Amino acid sequence: MMEGSQSSSLAERALWDRLTGKQRACLDLLLERKTSKQIALELKIAKPTVDQRITTARHILGATDRDDAALRYARLKNIYDRITCDPVHIPPVPCFVPSDFADGDPSEPMQANARGAPVGSWGQGLPFGKVGSHDHGSFVRLAIVAAILVAIVIFLLGGLGIAQALTRLISG
Template sequence: MDALTDKQREVLDLLIAHKTSKEIARELGISHHTVDQRIQFAKTKLGVESRGEVAVAYRALLDGMANGHGETSGPPTYEEPRIVVVPSPVDIGGANDAAPPAPPAPAPAGEGSPADHRVAPDLFEGQGGTIMRLGAIAVLAVLLVFVVLGAVMMYDQLSRSMATPPPPSASVR
């Protein structure tokens, strides 16, 4: 926690309150680029790769400091708890007295979990994500140029074919 600066903690406090970069920037009176930069540096210091992970790690740090002995007081508030509640069967006539009920299993952290809702694919996150995003933008720009050039060429061909006079017809005298 000491590795984070006061300004990074100020941004992370608002991040765990589910604020966007623009909302944080407005509230602190800074640029949203500065907010993103502070989040990026905090991600590096906390050893995580995504915005959601930095929020979870920061919440865990705050909870650990509040308890005084490094244990979290419960699930991070940034994401929903992953506990599946299984209703216990009705005990008719003492049939279920033999074995205690098994504790419910936590839900898998795969697709559909709250931490998995991302805007961009994982390919564009983490190390090299910026290069991949720039590469995708370059590919899309080249494709757009080809589409525009193709449309201009089709327009030129159509206008030439419509502008040429029909061939002279042979007239009989």
């Protein structure tokens, strides 16, 4: 009895191997009870191409019609279309690392660069200190914006004064 089942499985394996990837793609959609037109739209090929692939697969499988081909293909697919080894590397699930700080945020910078200036938040190590940091209150932010606006106005007025002085020099 083992010989008969072994030759049967070899014959089935030969049938499976004779089916091309394109025929299998059509048969997979046929298993979903799609029409040739729907299969053609999904695979972006012509309807006669779908019909030809299904007819060829039907002849390979020895099926009498499309439904019989789908049944035979489904049986073979369950046996021979199994993934034995998935080569895709799945990274480990990220996990939280406990913080050594009470609030989870260091109060002092952790490192210093070659000149000894602290490394970390934007603006640290600059002459203006922590002006660019994000931990200021509303009043401090408003004061910073006002100081920047005053500096822009002074710059523009100075430029206008220089332009007026140059105009007087040129005109005489």
